[in-house]
Amino acid sequence: MSQSKTKAIFFDFMGTCLDWHSSVVKSMPASISTDDASKLALNWRRLYFLENEGRFRQNLAPEDIDVTLARVLETALSEAPTWPEVPKAIQSLREDLGLEVFVHANGTTRLQLDLTRSSGLKFDMLFSSKLLGLYKPNLDAYRKALELVQRSPQEVVMVAAHAYDLRAAKVLGMKTIYIYRWTDDIHEDMEQVRGEFDFFLYSMDDLPNVIKSL
Structure with missing residues (x-):
């Protein structure tokens, strides 16, 4: 103790x-290269944080994260x-x-x-x-x-x-x-x-x- x-x-x-990065990359279609999937995942994450920061600065109430994720990129974590x-x-x-x-x-x-x-x-x-x-x-x-x-x-x-x-x-x-x-x-x-x-x-x-x- x-x-x-x-x-x-x-x-x-x-x-x-x-x-979270591996989840998003694995969820991408096989036609998308791993490198492109990684870049897309990182950009999705960046946009999510920018959206949260904007809402915070505007003193807006917390939003359902799924709504935020869907708005910045139509991809959600499945694993x-x-x-x-x-x-x-x-x-x-x-x-x-x-x-x-x-x-x-x-x-x-x-x-x-x-x-x-x-x-x-x-x-x-x-x-x-x-x-x-x-x-x-x-x-x-x-x-x-x-x-x-x-x-x-x-x-x-x-x-x-x-x-x-x-x-x-x-x-x-x-x-x-x-x-x-x-x-x-x-x-x-x-x-x-x-x-x-x-x-x-x-x-x-x-x-x-x-x-x-x-």
Whole structure:
């Protein structure tokens, strides 16, 4: 059992825990080359984030992620493979360190339920922007989740592959761990990102040891 101040972990989901890129590429017709399918998938992801950012800046209510995805590109995820090291890392956090683990991500609860089931990942609770009524990086989205789990920011670690997400969590006093995923944050300067947060990791292999050290 962990003796540190850390009591809970908030995980961003789609890019951080799930390899969405492989799902989209595999769903493409065989007539599309792997390279073209990859480029299309990356562009779909880019457009999705741009759409979410636009809605956030306009202070619009969270939208069903399927509606957003259909609007920016008529392709949706049909499978949800995890990054290979994720299941073991999350299991270790729960069983070896005795920590609570939560999804805290933009999207809908229905989608999160479907994806956690198909990926085999187990979390204590799923907090979606649809459920909270707020998009990340709105600081109130983090405050509301903290309030619901009755934890202070100092007791929670935010794990994400998105710098904007961790920047918001850091403002509130949460500890932050950046997971580098080649599919995400393609416009961020990684040298700058590397120095912004408590830890910068290239996978979740060492995540339990890193969190144990906090």
